[in-house]
Amino acid sequence: MPQQRVADLSCRLSEYVEPDRVRREVYTDPAIFELEMRRIHERVWIYCGHESQVPKAGDYYVVQIGRQPMVMVRGADGKVNVLYNRCPHRGNMMVGDRHGSSGEFFRCSYHAWTFHHDGRLRSIPMMESGYAGTPYGKDHPDCSMKRAARAENYRGFVFASLSPEGLSLVDFLGKAIVAFDDMCDRAPQGEVEIVPNCFRVIQKSNWKIFLENQLDALHPSVTHQSTGRAAHEVEKDIEKKSGHAPLSYHMLSAFATVTIDKWDNFQTLNYPHGHCILTGYMGLRPKDPDTLAYEKTLVDAYGEKRMEEILGVNIHHVLIYPGLSVQSPLQQLRAVRPLGVDRTLTEIWHFRLKGAPEAIYRRSLAYYNLVNSPATLVNADDLENFWKCHQGLSSEGGDWVSFARHFGRDLQKGEMVETAANCGTSEAPMRNQMKAWARYMAAQ
Ligand code: FES
Numbered sequence: 045m046p047q048q049r050v051a052d053l054s055c056r057l058s059e060y061v062e063p064d065r066v067r068r069e070v071y072t073d074p075a076i077f078e079l080e081m082r083r084i085h086e087r088v089w090i091y092c093g094h095e096s097q098v099p100k101a102g103d104y105y106v107v108q109i110g111r112q113p114m115v116m117v118r119g120a121d122g123k124v125n126v127l128y129n130r131c132p133h134r135g136n137m138m139v140g141d142r143h144g145s146s147g148e149f150f151r152c153s154y155h156a157w158t159f160h161h162d163g164r165l166r167s168i169p170m171m172e173s174g175y176a177g178t179p180y181g182k183d184h185p186d187c188s189m190k191r192a193a194r195a196e197n198y199r200g201f202v203f204a205s206l207s208p209e210g211l212s213l214v215d216f217l218g219k220a221i222v223a224f225d226d227m228c229d230r231a232p233q234g235e236v237e238i239v240p241n242c243f244r245v246i247q248k249s250n251w252k253i254f255l256e257n258q259l260d261a262l263h264p265s266v267t268h269q270s271t272g273r274a275a276h277e278v279e280k281d282i283e284k285k286s287g288h289a290p291l292s293y294h295m296l297s298a299f300a301t302v303t304i305d306k307w308d309n310f311q312t313l314n315y316p317h318g319h320c321i322l323t324g325y326m327g328l329r330p331k332d333p334d335t336l337a338y339e340k341t342l343v344d345a346y347g348e349k350r351m352e353e354i355l356g357v358n359i360h361h362v363l364i365y366p367g368l369s370v371q372s373p374l375q376q377l378r379a380v381r382p383l384g385v386d387r388t389l390t391e392i393w394h395f396r397l398k399g400a401p402e403a404i405y406r407r408s409l410a411y412y413n414l415v416n417s418p419a420t421l422v423n424a425d426d427l428e429n430f431w432k433c434h435q436g437l438s439s440e441g442g443d444w445v446s447f448a449r450h451f452g453r454d455l456q457k458g459e460m461v462e463t464a465a466n467c468g469t470s471e472a473p474m475r476n477q478m479k480a481w482a483r484y485m486a487a488q
């Protein structure tokens with residue numbers, strides 16, 4: 045985008061975001077999307093994947109960061125590197141598959157330049173004669189694959205930032221780091237393992253519409269009411285006949301039984317950089333034999349007191365802006381990959397708690413299939429709303445999007461904004477996301 049265009053756009057942006065509403069162009073203008081990629085997604089820490097996706101040296105997995113094709117690869121030293129998926133010779137993509145093994149080194153399919161897994165040049169065919177008298181060779185930086193400016197691994201979750209400057213990953217995550225601690229702590233071995241493969245859904249809407257939905261506590265009992273009611277009918281029937289209904293029915297019926305007033309009892313905790321935590325967990329602590337057996341494995345691993353602390357963490361959802369939605373108590377993770385102003389890919393993953401009984405994994409799988417997968421009506425109903433929102437925002441039927449629910453009742457506590465009592469359905473998370481968005485977009 046020409047510099048003058050960027051400067052003009054930057055001036056207008058300050059008028060696009062107000063504390064309780066934003067202009068529709070924020071979701072529909074392709075030039076704004078380009079600037080978002082530059083100033084947000086290609087600068088901040090973006091989730092690449094879990095290290096268990098690349099268990100052995102040479103294993104790789106590709107990932108898109110902003111507009112950049114990247115590859116996450118395990119080196120012989122065990123470290124996970126994040127590189128641009130591009131050969132420095134003539135620009136060929138280094139790997140064409142989504143994932144696989146590169147063996148002992150990367151070898152470009154075009155002219156056979158080879159690279160170590162940290163990106164350093166390993167060899168060029170007939171390098172000595174071919175490059176004699178030129179500055180090019182193993183020590184020339186232009187001959188190596190470019191690395192992400194920064195890459196860090198927190199408890200197995202790999203992030204990269206394409207900017208050399210900025211906060212460390214831990215400082216960037218702040219309190220939202222609980223997403224990974226809560227998920228890993230629930231494993232008797234203190235680690236999780238990703239379950240291959242994920243669902244991939246392309247939504248015909250802007251990426252921010254998905255993120256705004258994640259902690260929207262007003263919508264579940266409306267959008268998902270029909271699913272919840274149908275599941276509740278079946279649940280009651282099974283209960284009448286057999287004495288108890290499987291927990292999986294509760295996962296769906298909760299959309300009808302947890303009504304708007306109950307959602308208001310929950311709370312959102314909104315943090316700098318756009319992150320947010322929704323407290324309250326609909327599964328709570330069931331007392332079925334599977335849960336009790338699982339609790340015993342945690343007691344054996346950590347003792348009674350620590351087990352209570354671990355299972356007492358009361359969060360429903362953690363949003364890590366600008367690209368991650370984590371439901372740690374059920375080991376679910378959704379990564380958002382913007383593809384264009386009106387196109388967004390979400391990767392829907394789930395994890396296995398290492399050392400936990402198989403029944404606990406089946407519970408996570410049930411939630412994955414019943415609530416988060418594209419095969420469920422829950423996801424389909426959300427997707428329909430996302431598409432309809434994008435259509436409405438693209439029209440001339442109005443200029444603003446409103447985030448005014450419970451506006452003015454937020455409680456500022458240091459750097460955190462907390463929703464007041466009985467304001468769980470507040471639009472504070474959306475206000476917080478847009479506040480972070482405006483700050484990122486204003487930074488040159
Ligand atoms: S483009 Fe990769 S070796 Fe030539």
Ligand SMILES: [Fe+2]
Nearest residue numbers: 263264267426
């Ligand atoms: Fe939803």
